[in-house]
Amino acid sequence: MKSLPHSKKSEAIAKMLRQALEILEAAGVPVENKSERAQERMAMSFLAVAGVAADWKTARGLDEKRFLKTREVIQFINANFDENISNGSYDDIRRKDLKLLVLAGLVLKSAGNPNAATNDPTRGYSIAPDFVRLIKLYGTDKWKSGLAVFMKDHQMLNEILAGKRNIEKIPVLLPGNKKLELTAGKHNLLQKQIIEEFLPRFGQGCLLLYVGDTANKLLFLEKKALENLNFFELSHDELPDIIAFQPEKNWLFLIEAVHSSGSISEKRMLELSRLTQNCTAEIIYVTAFLTKTDFRKWAADIAWETEVWIAANPDHLIHFDGFKFLGPYESDKK
Structure with missing residues (x-):
């Protein structure tokens, strides 16, 4: 399981964050080069979009019509993960905390209205249906087999980014x-x-x-x-x-x-x-x-x-x- 050695969260919250990072890393999201605080924020934002506070089986996404706007992500984080993030930080959710998840196709942006403009208040974020199904298997004896099936249809983001970097090397x-x-x-x-x-x-x-x-x-x-x-x-x-x-x-x-x-x-x-x-x-x-x-x-x-x-x-x-x-x-x- 991922480690957050300097986290000031309660053990229950820290455990959920570590599990979230383990899921994201298994799905190919590169988290190692991020600071511990950036990893925490990524994990909390992922949990918020999925609607998970303590139990992975409660994960919901596009099929369940769960769409969260960035300020709603902040509200969920503050309510469940001992945070006090300002509503004015909503743009950090989009530009930093959810960016890699969107690039990986795990989180869908503008899920409620695909044609919405960037500043349209109806824009929301949602977990992709196949990723929701995988998330619900975490912690069960079906996790490894479910992950293998999931990865057959998905190219890992860390491999995509590594390939791009290899082209742009001196x-x-x-x-x-x-x-x-x-x-x-x-x-x-x-x-x-x-x-x-x-x-x-x-x-x-x-x-x-x-x-x-x-x-x-x-x-x-x-x-x-x-x-x-x-x-x-x-x-x-x-x-x-x-x-x-x-x-x-x-x-x-x-x-x-x-x-x-x-x-x-x-x-x-x-x-x-x-x-x-x-x-x-x-x-x-x-x-x-x-x-x-x-x-x-x-x-x-x-x-x-x-x-x-x-x-x-x-x-x-x-x-x-x-x-x-x-x-x-x-x-x-x-």
Whole structure:
């Protein structure tokens, strides 16, 4: 059964919510990536639409002409699940709490009036008839066989969404020919360039220890290696986008990939330096951009004693390091 370890509900209510989540997950609704509170709200909204407060056999849906508008969903939740949700939050029911259930075809929107406009007060939500029949089997010896029959005629939403995400991935080649897939987007395109272009040039021999994806903050993580360096708590919200370690020089690269936010400013550098004060490696701070145009937007915010790398000009670094690198370059002239 699903777990809600931090729920403040009574055991009876918490049990119903856990059962609701177990039913939804069995029917293919992806719930794992939602916060515990979001899972609670999804479960309560599902129970409300089904008209279930304590007994799954009481579930009703389209065939029973049970249609609930979003404010009625809130009223049912408040009355049965120890909540005090404002009626003004009705749009959250539609946009967040019931969204995946509607996408999965388990809950039908505008069930009472299929042609109703978005803001029509007659719009209602109802449980699909075949899902009602499945729900009533929960907790009986017919649940598993009933679920198998149900799933023969339904494609799981988590599989549909996974298939869509697999199409919209950016493949990244890691050292050792390992592969990683990032969600599509300019930010992750830049992260790909950092891994494949920056590190081989300026971090030769680096071990990639962490990569955060826009859809999965802990997509790639070498937890033990970071712990061995006394790196700060890995669940912390302040993780940079990419972390790489060069053992030969004992350098730890903290890299921010900047598309719309997140450069290593004086404030960001201070935060990171305090968080890594017990780290046994020497820290190198790098802010990366796709183009010079992007860099110009953020140039005034870049902290001193950091590096800037631009993917469009991959062979060069911009040093915000004062006199450290002052001196003539070797001439090509004979």
